[in-house]
Amino acid sequence: xxxxxxxxxxxxxxxxxxxxxxxxxxxxxxxxxxxxxxxxxxxxxxxxxxxxxxxxxxxxxxxxxxxxxxxxxxxxxxxxxxxxxxxxxxxxxxxxxxxxxxxxxxxxxxxxxxxxxxxxxxxxxxxxxxxxxxxxxxxxxxxxxxxxxxxxxxxxxxxxxxxxxxxxxxxxxxxxxxxxxxxxxxxxxxxxxxxxxxxxxxxxxxxxxxxxxxxxxxxxxxxxxxxxxxxxxxxxxxxxxxxxxxxxxxxxxxxxxxxxxxxxxxxxxxxxxxxxxxxxxxxxxxxxxxxxxxxxxxxxxxxxxxxxxxxxxxxxxxxxxxxxxxxxxxxxxxxxxxxxxxxxxxxxxxxxxxxxxxxxxxxxxxxxxxxxxxxxxxxxxxxxxxxxxxxxxxxxxxxxxxxxxxxxxxxxxxxxxxxxxxxxxxxxxxxxxxxxxxxxxxxxxxxxxxxxxxxxxxxxxxxxxxxxxxxxxxxxxxxxxx
Amino acid sequence: xxxxxxxxxxxxxxxxxxxxxxxxxxxxxxxxxxxxxxxxxxxxxxxxxxxxxxxxxxxxxxxxxxxxxxxxxxxxxxxxxxxxxxxxxxxxxxxxxxxxxxxxxxxxxxxxxxxxxxxxxxxxxxxxxxxxxxxxxxxxxxxxxxxxxxxxxxxxxxxxxxxxxxxxxxxxxxxxxxxxxxxxxxxxxxxxxxxxxxxxxxxxxxxxxxxxxxxxxxxxxxxxxxxxxxxxxxxxxxxxxxxxxxxxxxxxxxxxxxxxxxxxxxxxxxxxxxxxxxxxxxxxxxxxxxxxxxxxxxxxxxxxxxxxxxxxxxxxxxxxxxxxxxxxxxxxxxxxxxxxxxxxxxxxxxxxxxxxxxxxxxxxxxxxxxxxxxxxxxxxxxxxxxxxxxxxxxxxxxxxxxxxxxxxxxxxxxxxxxxxxxxxxxxxxxxxxxxxxxxxxxxxxxxxxx
Numbered sequence: 043x044x045x046x047x048x049x050x051x052x053x054x055x056x057x058x059x060x061x062x063x064x065x066x067x068x069x070x071x072x073x074x075x076x077x078x079x080x081x082x083x084x085x086x087x088x089x090x091x092x093x094x095x096x097x098x099x100x101x102x103x104x105x106x107x108x109x110x111x112x113x114x115x116x117x118x119x120x121x122x123x124x125x126x127x128x129x130x131x132x133x134x135x136x137x138x139x140x141x142x143x144x145x146x147x148x149x150x151x152x153x154x155x156x157x158x159x160x161x162x163x164x165x166x167x168x169x170x171x172x173x174x175x176x177x178x179x180x181x182x183x184x185x186x187x188x189x190x191x192x193x194x195x196x197x198x199x200x201x202x203x204x205x206x207x208x209x210x211x212x213x214x215x216x217x218x219x220x221x222x223x224x225x226x227x228x229x230x231x232x233x234x235x236x237x238x239x240x241x242x243x244x245x246x247x248x249x250x251x252x253x254x255x256x257x258x259x260x261x262x263x264x265x266x267x268x269x270x271x272x273x274x275x276x277x278x279x280x281x282x283x284x285x286x287x288x289x290x291x292x293x294x295x296x297x298x299x300x301x302x303x304x305x306x307x308x309x310x311x312x313x314x315x316x317x318x319x320x321x322x323x324x325x326x327x328x329x330x331x332x333x334x335x336x337x338x339x340x341x342x343x344x345x346x347x348x349x350x351x352x353x354x355x356x357x358x359x360x361x362x363x364x365x366x367x368x369x370x371x372x373x374x375x376x377x378x379x380x381x382x383x384x385x386x387x388x389x390x391x392x393x394x395x396x397x398x399x400x401x402x403x404x405x406x407x408x409x410x411x412x413x414x415x416x417x418x419x420x421x422x423x424x425x426x427x428x429x430x431x432x433x434x435x436x437x438x439x440x441x442x443x444x445x446x447x448x449x450x451x452x453x454x455x456x457x458x459x460x461x462x463x464x465x466x467x468x469x470x471x472x473x474x475x476x477x478x479x480x481x482x483x484x485x486x487x488x489x490x491x492x493x494x495x496x497x498x499x500x501x502x503x504x505x506x507x508x509x510x511x512x513x514x515x516x517x518x519x520x521x522x523x524x
Numbered sequence: 525x526x527x528x529x530x531x532x533x534x535x536x537x538x539x540x541x542x543x544x545x546x547x548x549x550x551x552x553x554x555x556x557x558x559x560x561x562x563x564x565x566x567x568x569x570x571x572x573x574x575x576x577x578x579x580x581x582x583x584x585x586x587x588x589x590x591x592x593x594x595x596x597x598x599x600x601x602x603x604x605x606x607x608x609x610x611x612x613x614x615x616x617x618x619x620x621x622x623x624x625x626x627x628x629x630x631x632x633x634x635x636x637x638x639x640x641x642x643x644x645x646x647x648x649x650x651x652x653x654x655x656x657x658x659x660x661x662x663x664x665x666x667x668x669x670x671x672x673x674x675x676x677x678x679x680x681x682x683x684x685x686x687x688x689x690x691x692x693x694x695x696x697x698x699x700x701x702x703x704x705x706x707x708x709x710x711x712x713x714x715x716x717x718x719x720x721x722x723x724x725x726x727x728x729x730x731x732x733x734x735x736x737x738x739x740x741x742x743x744x745x746x747x748x749x750x751x752x753x754x755x756x757x758x759x760x761x762x763x764x765x766x767x768x769x770x771x772x773x774x775x776x777x778x779x780x781x782x783x784x785x786x787x788x789x790x791x792x793x794x795x796x797x798x799x800x801x802x803x804x805x806x807x808x809x810x811x812x813x814x815x816x817x818x819x820x821x822x823x824x825x826x827x828x829x830x831x832x833x834x835x836x837x838x839x840x841x842x843x844x845x846x847x848x849x850x851x852x853x854x855x856x857x858x859x860x861x862x863x864x865x866x867x868x869x870x871x872x873x874x875x876x877x878x879x880x881x882x883x884x885x886x887x888x889x890x891x892x893x894x895x896x897x898x899x900x901x902x903x904x905x906x907x908x909x910x911x912x913x914x915x916x917x918x919x920x921x922x923x924x925x926x927x928x929x930x931x932x933x934x935x936x937x938x939x940x941x942x943x944x945x946x947x948x949x950x951x952x953x954x955x956x957x958x959x960x961x962x963x964x965x966x967x968x969x970x971x972x973x974x
Binding site: 072080081082083084085086087088089090091101102103104105106107108109121124125126127128129130131132133134135161162163166170184185221223224226227228305306307308309310311312314315317319395396397399431432433434435436437438440441443445463465467469495498499500521522523524 | 556558559560561562563564565566567568569570571572573574575576586587588589590591592593594599602603606607609610611613614615617618619643644645647648649651652655664666667668670696697698700703704705711777778779853854857890891892893894895896897898899901903904905907924926928929930934952953954968970971972973974
């Protein structure tokens with residue numbers, strides 16, 4: 043697979059590129075969806091292609107195609123240099139890259155049971171059993187859907203600086219969802235979480251550990267109960283978030299605003315910018331003293347885990363928020379240079395057909411010293427929410443409004459009645475500043491988010507978030523007219 | 525691009541190689557170019573050529589899907605084999621409706637040679653005109669210009685043979701005074717199947733003017749306001765409505781706004797919403813991805829929920845006929861409207877503003893998402909051009925505002941004016957496009973940024 047890449051680099055150099063990298067990808071995927079006991083979709087996909095990125099006169103050009111051959115690689119390199127030269131029409135500055143040590147290496151993610159080795163009939167049986175259990179949760183559970191998927195991709199990377207890297211990753215997902223419908227109301231409960239259940243760089247052992255069938259009935263019963271639950275009250279009160287919901291909160295209000303390309307304005311017309319502008323680095327209070335958030339692309343099984351990012355920078359762990367202070371960004375070599383730093387390896391492309399941009403890796407909240415039980419016990423009047431249902435945040439990542447699948451009122455330190463359609467809203471630093479309790483490492487959960495959208499053309503990226511439940515004071519809940 | 529003959533031959537080869545009781549093949553070929561600019565310079569500039577073949581194999585009532593982006597003989601046969609394997613291990617699926625029958629399709633040519641052949645240098649020249657407009661006022665311009673050529677072929681073992689090709693072009697820009705919290709920003713954009721329709725100069729001027737007017741925005745209290753919304757914001761509401769309830773399976777299962785409400789009033793009688801692939805400015809697609817002729821469907825007719833879209837599986841469950849809205853590769857079972865439009869009216873933005881004593885002018889929405897699909901509640905932020913309207917005139921600029929409201933029971937129920945002129949807004953995934961007028965209505969504002 044290296045030969046076409048070498049050809050692309052040679053052709054790019056010959057065409058005047060001062061720097062070039064080439065990336066080929068081979069991907070296989072499969073997915074199974076069972077809906078109310080019937081197979082709704084059984085699919086198998088194969089995709090491969092090659093992308094060439096070049097710097098000519100300090101401007102980027104990128105070309106990609108689905109035919110991986112030396113002749114096509116040469117054509118793409120020529121096209122990429124032509125595109126880069128066209129970019130010079132609006133040239134304001136030259137792109138410079140922070141230094142990097144080119145690596146020659148191979149890496150493979152952990153996979154104990156190859157998902158492709160498990161008979162499909164066994165998978166179908168498991169999903170049908172999960173559907174049956176979810177349906178058994180209540181008479182109004184109209185739709186029970188169980189699903190699993192697997193992706194295996196091998197990425198080969200080469201650069202004119204001498205990097206030669208081959209990385210293979212296996213991703214496995216599974217989950218179940220119950221939808222209850224009645225009296226003009228619809229309620230959903232998912233297990234283990236909302237986005238594809240949960241997703242991990244792992245083999246089929248991850249599916250087995252979930253025990254889908256045993257948990258599906260509870261999801262169905264909760265969806266059923268939500269139909270008749272009271273509407274979440276409106277007001278300002280204490281909020282405790284479960285780990286699935288808090289993963290989304292971290293994603294939207296910490297992950298995205300620390301992407302340095304957003305800060306520098308290169309997503310301004312699409313994904314937006316960031317309130318964490320560079321003069322705030324190191325001297326802006328982001329949250330309470332308890333809040334420590336970090337990016338770690340080395341966590342075993344994380345969807346943002348790799349050995350090298352898509353410009354060859356090694357995986358690492360770095361703090362974004364330390365003791366409540368904003369201390370770090372997610373960076374590329376280009377943006378790191380502009381900040382006078384070195385990259386912490388956050389350049390990722392969603393496929394061979396996309397130019398890498400800054401993406402989250404695994405963005406996590408360090409565990410604290412509490413437990414979910416103690417957080418609830420310390421709450422006089424509040425709401426517990428979990429299960430991602432609705433999300434929206436402004437273009438600077440300040441004003442957010444999120445909704446959860448399920449809520450419970452908390453009265454006098456105890457979990458009380460269930461509430462439906464729970465929502466909450468806030469301003470990012472005020473919200474994190476109100477954090478006064480985080481559960482410990484025993485309750486820390488690693489979630490996979492397989493659907494993070496950014497960039498034009500749109501890139502859907504897989505990223506990870508680890509967190510324990512946490513408590514926030516004086517949060518506005520129950521937004522809007524119901 | 526593969527071309528009609530080779531595209532259909534490839535589909536036929538896949539069908540033949542499957543050896544299944546029945547089989548269907550869909551081929552999509554695409555050349556997609558995009559020039560992105562930010563900080564008033566081009567920073568991403570790409571061209572991607574790709575082809576994807578989807579094969580559906582049917583064994584009795586069991587169906588399996590496979591895809592590949594290689595169309596060599598081995599790859600096509602491999603995809604056919606994998607589709608059969610996927611079907612073979614399943615239990616019977618009694619509800620499966622099988623494959624579509626052959627049909628006649630309307631002639632449609634949405635292919636524009638200029639758009640298909642638009643070069644990197646021409647794209648750079650186009651966006652440079654916007655950058656020059658911003659430079660003249662020392663403003664920061666960002667945005668993107670996309671040009672794309674696509675062809676689609678659908679064939680099945682029952683004799684369906686369909687092929688079409690088209691092009692599309694879209695341009696957006698956001699011009700900003702800077703990145704500080706009280707910076708101004710202005711948006712403008714346009715879309716067409718012909719890149720020649722895009723007026724780079726006018727779009728640049730429009731965004732610059734709005735940006736200059738947006739400097740030092742202020743606040744308003746949350747509450748219900750009269751709003752005048754430009755087509756881009758209305759198109760986002762249409763997109764949310766489509767996502768929340770325009771799907772035959774959601775409808776059958778009681779998860780759509782229209783479930784149990786067909787024939788009843790669901791919003792203002794001024795509102796008619798239809799899906800119509802014949803819009804002359806969009807790339808026409810006269811059939812769906814099952815090879816069913818695509819129909820014009822009126823989903824809301826003068827405020828009455830009047831129709832629903834279906835793919836074949838949803839139609840079978842609803843005891844209806846497919847409306848030709850199946851989605852590529854079996855994604856989004858039940859169907860999806862790709863060319864959704866709200867009717868034009870007899871007003872203008874100027875008249876709507878002039879007729880508003882106290883209200884808010886909204887250019888576009890940002891990061892809108894559903895909150896409750898059955899109640900059609902959505903939330904999001906205003907962006908790049910939000911102003912107070914006072915005594916019939918555009919007044920001071922406002923910070924980005926959060927809204928949380930029901931599209932049907934709130935926003936569209938309260939419409940008092942609809943513009944004659946309409947605009948097009950492509951979805952961010954490039955798969956669907958929305959045509960919308962400007963409207964005057966009422967919207968619940970629930971917060972603002974800082």
